Amino acid sequence: MPPAASAGERYGVVWASATSAGKTAGNVTQIHRVGVRVYLDIGPGGEPASDFTIGKLLPARSPQGEPSVTVEVANTGGRAIDLTGKVTLTEGPAGTRAGPFEVTQGTTLAPGQSGQVTARFPNELPNGPWRIEVNLESGMVKRSASAKLTFPDPGGTGTPGTGLSRIATGWTVGAAAVGLLVFTGLAMLARRSRRRALAVH
Template sequence: MASSPLLRLVSAALLALLAHAMAGAPAAAADPGRGQARPNADKNSIGIRLLEIPANRTDDPRSHLFIVDHVNPATTFSRRFEVHNASNEPQHLQLYAAGAGISHGRFTFAPERTPNELSSWIKLNRAAIDLPPHDRASVKATVAVPTWAPKGERYAVIWAEVSAAGAGKQEGITVVNRVGIRTYLDVGPGGEPPTDFRIGEIVPQRTEDGQPRIQATVANTGERAIDLEGQLSLSDGPSSLSAGPVPVDRGTTLAPGQQATVTIQLGEDLPDGPWKFSLTLTSGRIDRTQTGTLTFPQKSGTWGLAASTDSPLTLPLALAALVTLIAGASLLIARRFHTRRKSPAAPSHGGDLT
C-alpha cells in the first residue's frame, strides 16, 4: 500500500528536527573551579583555608573552599583548617563559629558572634592563637549533630578575627578584620539531596554610562544551596566579531527554592549585535549551559528585549509532540483501511435476462 501523504509529511518533519538537534544542541561546559584568594599584605592581614576535604567530594570545587556535607542526625565529624598571619607583625587571632544565612541571592553573616543552631554544634580546639609574622597554625573544628536535629540544610561561618586600634584611636575606634570558612550542612536520613538549578530569562542592557551588560535569572530547583559562577561567550556578531569568555560576577548564592539574577559586565566598545551567546553557570559539580541570540539596546540606561534562547526543553517537547502526531496519523490510517475492508461490495449491474 502506498504511503499516506500525512505520514510522509510527519516523517519528514521528524527527520528535520533530529538533524537540527544534532547540529545545534548546547554542550555542557567543564567546571573550571576557582582558587583560594590570597590575603592582602597589610598590617592586620590574615588568611584562612581548609586542610581537609571528604574523599567523596574531592571533585567538588566548593568543598575545597567551604565545609559542604550531608550527615544523619547523631553524627559527629571534624575538619582541620589553617590560619595564616600574612603581615609583618605578630597577631592575636580570635577563633569562633557564628550564624549565617542566605537572603536575596547572597550568603549573609550574622553580626559579630551571633550564634544559630549550626554554629552551636561547632566546637574549635583553640579559641585563640598568637601567630608570629608570616606564621601559620592548624585548628580542628568538630561538628556534633544532635539526635533530635530535624531534616534540612543549615549555614554558619568559622571565623578568624584580629582587632587593632584604627586611625580614630582617640575616639576609641577599633578596626576588626576577620576571615572565615562557610559551612553548608544538610541533615537528614538517607542519601544526599539533589543539587540542581535552572537558567531562566536572559536580558541585555546598557548601563547609565553606556556599558553593555547581561542579567540572567537563575532558580535553585534542587534541595541544596548553590554558589554560582561561570562565563559568557559571544559569537557571530557584526562583521563576524566574537567576544569572551567573560566571567560572571561572583557572589550569588541561592538556598533551595530561591531565585536571583547573575550579572555579566562586558566591554564598552561592544556593538549592539545581534549576537549568538553561550552562557555557562556552575555550582560545585553541577553546570548548566544556555545558548541563543541577543541584541543590546542602543540607548544608555535602557533594557533590551529578552534573549531568544535555545531551551533544552524545546527538543524533548517537540519530539513528544511529533510522536503523538505520528501515533494519531497511524491510527487514522489504520481506521480508514479497516473501514474500506468492511464496506459491502457494490452490486453488479449486468443486463436483464429474458
C-alpha cells in the first residue's frame, strides 16, 4: 500500500484471468476468470467493530401468489457486513409452523449503509396471522427479532410487522434467571425475619 494511504476500510478484488489463443477460423474467444474479494483495513487500532440492527418486517405477496418478507437492516458498525440468515414462521392458523427459510444471499452493506434482505415462502402459505422470527448474522455478529404479521392477497403489500422486539439471547435469559433467584432469596429471607419477629413478640 502507498505510505500516504488514508485510514479506513477499502474494498477490492484480486482477479486471475486466462484467455485462449486467437483462432483464424472463428471469432469466439474463451476467457476463464476467478476473483477473490478483499476487505483492506488501513490504520492503527486493529479492525473496527462490526454491528447491525434489524428494522421493519414488511410482508408482501407477488401477483403470482408468492409470499415474502422484506427485512430492513442498518449497518451500525465500522466495517462492511455480509448478511445471511433464516426466517421461521410460528403461531399460524390452527397453530401451524413453517420454516426455517433462507434469506437472500449476497447482501453486503458498507458502514453506515442501510439495506434489505428478503425471505420467500411457498405459494400455498396461508395469509396468517403469523409470528415471524428473523435470525441474521454476519461473521460472529448475530442479531434476532420477532413480530406479528399477516400476508396480503396476491399483488399486495401488507402492514409492517408490529411488536418488533429482540429475541432474548442466552446471556439475557441467564441474567433474568439470576435476577429471579436473587428476588426469590430476598423474599424468603424477609418472610423468615417476619416469622422470627412475631415469635419474639
